[in-house]
Amino acid sequence: MKIISRKKGPLINRDHLTAYLFLAPWLIGILFFTLWPFITSFIMSLQETNLFSTKFVGLDNYRALLSDRRFIKSLKVTIKFVVISVPLKLSFALFIAMLLKDKIKGVNFFRSALYLPSLIGTSVAVAAMWTQLFGPSGLINDILGIFGIQGKSWIANPKTALYVLVILVVWQFGSSMVIFLSGLKNIPVSLYEAAEIDGANKIQSFFYVTLPMLSPIILFNLILQTIGSFQTFTQAYIITKGGPINETLFMVLYIYNKAFTASEMGYASALSWVLLFVILIVTGLIYWTSKYWVYYES
Amino acid sequence: MNYKQKRILKHAFLIVFTLLMLYPVIWLFLGSVKANHEIFTPGNIFPSEWLWSNYKKGWNAIPGYTFGNFFINSFKISILIVIGSVFSTTLAAYAFARLEFPLKNFLFTVLMATLMLPQQVLLVPRYVLYSRLGWVNSYKALTVPAFAAQFSGAFFIYLLVQFIRGIPRELDEAAVVDGCSQFRIFWNIIMPNCKPAIFSVALFAFMWSWDDFLNQLLYINDVGKYTVSLGLRLFLDNAAAVSWGSLFAMSILSLVPVVTIFFLAQNFFVEGIATTGVKG
Structure with missing residues (x-):
């Protein structure tokens, strides 16, 4: 049984904003500490890296x-x-x-x-x-x-x-x-x-x-x-x-x-x-x- | 063999087996109060003289520092990780369990994918990221990710979501009728009702961060900032020259926080409450 019916409104309404506020720490974490390293990890795997230089080598590694x-x-x-x-x-x-x-x-x-x-x-x-x-x-x-x-x-x-x-x-x-x-x-x-x-x-x-x-x-x-x-x-x-x-x-x-x-x-x-x-x-x-x-x- | 004999046999087996499983730890403890030569002499289970001084020697074994410093550092890191994990994972779990928002299913799939993602795969790029941020040789690389639900966060969120789903919705609906905001519902209704699950998150966050070694090895360089794990490793590397008894003594001490917590909350673990949130 639904007690309150939500008003139809814009795509992102206040309730959605509240939800994203709750999610914010995790979302930031997922983007910066997991997704970003995940992508850079793949890019790095195509590079020859040492302390001084980085160069693209394709699939050489x-x-x-x-x-x-x-x-x-x-x-x-x-x-x-x-x-x-x-x-x-x-x-x-x-x-x-x-x-x-x-x-x-x-x-x-x-x-x-x-x-x-x-x-x-x-x-x-x-x-x-x-x-x-x-x-x-x-x-x-x-x-x-x-x-x-x-x-x-x-x-x-x-x-x-x-x-x-x-x-x-x-x-x-x-x-x-x-x-x-x-x-x-x-x-x-x-x-x-x-x-x-x-x-x-x-x-x-x-x-x-x-x-x-x-x-x-x-x-x-x-x-x-x-x-x-x-x-x-x-x-x-x-x-x-x-x-x-x-x-x-x-x-x-x-x-x-x-x-x-x-x-x-x-x-x-x-x-x-x-x-x-x-x-x-x-x-x-x-x-x-x-x-x-x-x-x-x- | 009748039923009673079988039961006695089973009991005897369990006692012998449990003793055998615990014997390494008992051996470690008895070794911590033995003289060097006695640890490695066959046949001496108990020390001829209980050398409690091994503990004092071990405590001061690293020149310029004591294990007291390492313990304080470890506690600092673990407590920050506990606070950060509880903060970030309860918020996210509430959103996933109770709120509606665009991309919810997609984000939940992302959460489940990270639950299975082996963290070691991110070892190298995370190191590069944290060193660019200047976080190497500080506790930031170890603790900040916990505040963004990235210290076993996927597991904790999943555990909390399962638990929150078990709380009757009538409770929040009544609160909505009373005009409570989502945050009030979260704080006044959901949080008090999922204490066992929050407790599990705190316990695991503490124990896993206490026993963590790889991250500490990567991100902490100064001996002054060393944790217990790193202090022990340093001690172990030099132990050939030092007394094994005092190394064992510090090993025993390093296990004390986790073992104490375990015994205080043992029913929580062995009845599966900690892993499933429900008494099974």
Whole structure:
């Protein structure tokens, strides 16, 4: 029911002006701090820039990327990192969420305690801690020592460095877990009861009730974590510094190095656009496949 | 295995698993009161002597400054970002949730697009922009964008819009009949009714700005202006020569604000209120 009917008037009336006044801070922000950098980023990617000069070079930066072996490596390790860490993190989050969905003693304590790593995980303090945990005489090697295994530095080893970061990211499964938990709560109990009457066991009801009902939430978490994972920086910058032999040179780290250490702003902008496209393609693919596995109640 | 045994097994697993997940943090804390050689000696879980002096040493580890300076700087930045974010995102969210205006759908699409836009893509051009504005080596590059809803603003606005849509429209319509202006409705009706969502915005703005590292690394050069994250990084780079215990001590201290806030508002987080605005 509409109580007041608005008078027909000019295209922009007072109500519209009021609305734009409310929007003003965000509009200014979007234009100056997001849209403008977004456009200049593309222009810069067509330029060769250093500290002293700028010159238009067309697609040269993009062409140079194709023969840049560090870029190829960077792209590879970033994708490898995303492909390994995101599914692991989400499986973990879902597994623990399944254990925590029922009322059990101390459930709030478990939830809080397991959520905590996702809040502090990107801090420098945790990165410093991880450096020591996986260092040559860190906690991990202490534990292995009990079993008589002599471990080396996991961070300096090109074969294991990436996995040190994967474990750090998987450790932060708490925020995905909480989102899964709220999704699990919304699955009607009647569905489980119906499945039980039909003779389904626990495992069957997980695959035929829980997973389909949860699939929209899984998609949401998957896209969120994939985008986030592509942007990993602090951990790689502090713990592995991109090494050893570029095994953890994630895209954002490479962009940072090119732009702010080598002062090749144009090249770094081209890298940024490639990163954006890779993220778009991967999230687009996930979204495209979703019609085959995401179940929406009509 | 009967039901009771299963439950006990599940409980035991959860206890062991949670301890395992928290152990790195416990290890960090115990390390912060150990002597250097003891941290890296296998088998010593507890320190033989609790060296609280590590905290004092760490506090003064950077010559000419104390971690007190870094904490004050971090608080300044985070509080400004909280104020700026709450100010700009509540205004925009009100417009999107309640008002009609030309281009509304288009602008909402823009908002959703920026929600998905990876911020790191704008790293380079933003740096160029802020250095032209003379904002490098000041807190402006970190805080001013928050006042224009550009510090995770899209996420905050989306969260607030969802929440405001849940407030009964009868409330504002009654106020319109009483002759209230849009601003009065926003201030007297919408704001008090979306306290939980505003609280979420403030919490996340604080915690994310506190833990932010990349932007601080880019835009702050003087050690005197360093934040806790940057101070820790500087300390870490020199730590080979210093005591690890005091580095761990400062790491623990740097986590205190976020962890304290988390425990004070834990139900808010674990029940999903913070992310969805509703108790789920």
